[in-house]
Amino acid sequence: MQKRVGFAGLGLMGSRMAENLLKKGFPLTVWNRTEERCGPLAKAGARVAKSPRELGESSDVVVACVADPPAVERLVFAEDGLLGGVRAGFRYIESSTVDPETTRRVQAALRERGGDALEAPMTGSKNGAAQGTLLFMTGGARAVHDELLPVLMAMGTKAIWCGEMGQGSVMKLIGNTLISFMLEGMCEGLVVGGKAGLKIETMLEVIMASGFSSPYYTFKGAAIAKRDFDQHFSVDLLVKDQTLMLETAAAQRTPLPGLAAIREVCQSARGLGFGQEDIGAVVKALERMAGLS
């Protein structure tokens, strides 16, 4: 029999992931902080829970995809939080991008009540969420990873087990670190090239033909070329993840000179009012600094 799945957090990613769970035949209950976002899924057949607690009570597994550590805090530990609905055998999948300390605290609380948790942050953007081609990087007991694989495979095409609880989150933060560098590097290059009179199409053609090509440059480069800053992944959220990475590194006493510099450029993009645009908008902050606009 199919596991009853709950889904908390119906944002850009979550709503699309939940839809795929429904399509693959999982009995689905959803909860969102602002209830109106539950509408489309309810129409498509999902139950709507009144609280995270109720969400937990009516599900075997709950997938969470919320904004940040404080949102996980509220979801799990608040008075009518998920924890109140946890019992033996319950499973929690943390797909939010948070710090390793947060996921370890959640796991400990669930285990005390006989449940368990798996970190499963993902990568793939909203298109990947819609098409069910996400990549999950998991942390937690290997057995729990194996047990929950069918749920993850309803939303993605691959799940790589990274190790114990916390290591999935660190892996995700590393991934967004790489994206931060690729984005900033491309934007710095495009601004200098543009000032030198190079056409953006030529620059992207060279990049794509090179040994350092990446589907990421193809995708993000095309959007920047069209000046399309429609949100796939917002500057605000990228800065949140950069900050979590810097905090994770700080706790290890590891300096991250490159990421620290990049974060301040993204911060400038926020200061200039682009926080809710796609991260491609970082190019606009660099253009401002260079006096181009």
Add this chain to the structure above:
Amino acid sequence: MQKRVGFAGLGLMGSRMAENLLKKGFPLTVWNRTEERCGPLAKAGARVAKSPRELGESSDVVVACVADPPAVERLVFAEDGLLGGVRAGFRYIESSTVDPETTRRVQAALRERGGDALEAPMTGSKNGAAQGTLLFMTGGARAVHDELLPVLMAMGTKAIWCGEMGQGSVMKLIGNTLISFMLEGMCEGLVVGGKAGLKIETMLEVIMASGFSSPYYTFKGAAIAKRDFDQHFSVDLLVKDQTLMLETAAAQRTPLPGLAAIREVCQSARGLGFGQEDIGAVVKALERMAGLS
């Protein structure tokens, strides 16, 4: 009839490129600042010129692949320099990575004597040079690009015309900027991940399965995983190119906050004695800063 080709600068890249010219049947003359490096090519059938001037006199086209702007200066403008051998119809291919101002000066000098120049810096590492799969990004008159395509295609598989003289060099500097960011981003990630207990193989597996994957991570990541810092592209040369990019940007009044931070990490790698190792050695500088070694 085949053009007589000259080749100046038989380093890691140049020696392999010259070999391919010979294999493809071009009558070849070579010159190198230290003559002993000409030996293998001479054995394989190349003539050895005594000076850049003689190299120019005995060739229809000369390809240059030397270290930096001062080396181009010496090659072209010195007393027994190439310029002395230039006459109507002579062609010069600048494959060194230098700044746009240098290539524009060389072009002007050649045109005064009835010749012309094409910038054609390349990307592809020493393996690509050996296999003849380099990517050239050219700058100069489009007609000169078309005319010299057969020579370039003896050494590579693609040549993208970027625009007028100077723009090929800028494109190359942009390429090495992207490499700088990808390298630094990967290294910062690997150090944090390593301290958090993640296995390097797992981290690379995730990166390769993601939407920001790149052949570059596959290649450089594997080398770092094996702690193989055998030189493909040295830290010293990367820093040279980062400096040229920063100078190009400075002349435009364009700030490059990310690249500036990364250059100082690479500078630290040089300070620690890794300047002649492969750029993967940047990870060792970050490990030192983090107190890991």
Add this chain to the structure above:
Amino acid sequence: MQKRVGFAGLGLMGSRMAENLLKKGFPLTVWNRTEERCGPLAKAGARVAKSPRELGESSDVVVACVADPPAVERLVFAEDGLLGGVRAGFRYIESSTVDPETTRRVQAALRERGGDALEAPMTGSKNGAAQGTLLFMTGGARAVHDELLPVLMAMGTKAIWCGEMGQGSVMKLIGNTLISFMLEGMCEGLVVGGKAGLKIETMLEVIMASGFSSPYYTFKGAAIAKRDFDQHFSVDLLVKDQTLMLETAAAQRTPLPGLAAIREVCQSARGLGFGQEDIGAVVKALERMAGLS
């Protein structure tokens, strides 16, 4: 009649400040997380409280000088925390360096119980604390500043009212930002000068004779010249304050590119094991990066 004063947090600064309160004739009660540090003051005539709550109950004004926001959290809001001892007319002086949000939360809680708070972070190092020459930068109601001036003047020579609650903390963070820049600038200069063969005494002589001289360079430069890294202000604490400043700026969407770069150098000093040394030890991190040791 003299106000009964309580003092929480007997570290490097706090113990010296408390001593001055005692010398100036204030009836004093002290509390410290680890009780043994209360010994010397008890001998000198101070009462020792068993808990922050008791400290509050037996004092009219409590001065707090603890490590960071979580320590303030514990001190004030824990079960046997200070808040339990607060009643109408009670005053709390926050001399810890924390973020403005923390001090505003504390003020609100105190006001609910009829008390009030004043931020009064200070500058002056442990020598200034011992000699009673600290400079306080206060935030809160102007009337509360005026009312508590006699207490502050027992520990320092000047108190500048910066505005409402939170602004004293921001001012303090700005002060430590300036120190961060002056320290890093001097250390970067000394390393380059040292490698160039300049004597450190000559460099300091020039700095002190210049228009950008500062007592700070005299004091910190002399310590570095003697390689004396005995703790006045630890690298760990400076990084804590830099992080609070970056968070304060992030909440405002203000980029701080210089401070972000400097923080990572200090982070490296921590990674290298100098976290508990004086901030002058940052020079050692830079020397490592430069391959000097």
Add this chain to the structure above:
Amino acid sequence: MQKRVGFAGLGLMGSRMAENLLKKGFPLTVWNRTEERCGPLAKAGARVAKSPRELGESSDVVVACVADPPAVERLVFAEDGLLGGVRAGFRYIESSTVDPETTRRVQAALRERGGDALEAPMTGSKNGAAQGTLLFMTGGARAVHDELLPVLMAMGTKAIWCGEMGQGSVMKLIGNTLISFMLEGMCEGLVVGGKAGLKIETMLEVIMASGFSSPYYTFKGAAIAKRDFDQHFSVDLLVKDQTLMLETAAAQRTPLPGLAAIREVCQSARGLGFGQEDIGAVVKALERMAGLS
């Protein structure tokens, strides 16, 4: 008998320094790239030389105060350059801020002809130049320093001998490095403080009362408070000096992470069109990045 003094480079600093030489009774000849700037000094009694060569021929000592290394190149080594007028006993004082390599090349050329050089870059801003209160940091033979002291003391109040040729220039670059850090630190602080509602007068009052106070903050802070960006020391020139410092450090393989970050902020000030304003205008670049203007 008074030495005949020549002065090359009548900019913001040079014109004021030359005036003081005249006032102190030195027979003075002047030269400037654009002759019209010689007018006021000619009226006051100075001879005007037609070329640097003539300047050299008619002087015992020539003081140079030009913009950058290429300007020194032109002044000394051009066809009608100073070198042509050099003979035994001739002295050259390099007061321009340049890199140590440049001053060493000049010294070598002068010594070949029986003359000698002294580096004497200075600090003190245009006010100090006008009032004759400059501080010189010299490099070269100690005997030459002693011999030329009367000339320097006509323009300043102190000259500190830093060591051999090159070390005076390095010391000057270190000085401007400290200024860069103090400026950027103050500006980052003022922007955050301003957004937090602190008054700039309060912030400056605290800084001036603190142990990290400096006449520099008093002077530059007051100008920023009045939004007076009238040029004392232009952003363009500061960036030139930061670049020379970074090159000096690069030649040593010394990373300067803080200065590199600061230079890019100053670069942004140039990109935004503030290059010819006073360096206080860096605050405007930071305000832009923060979305304040």
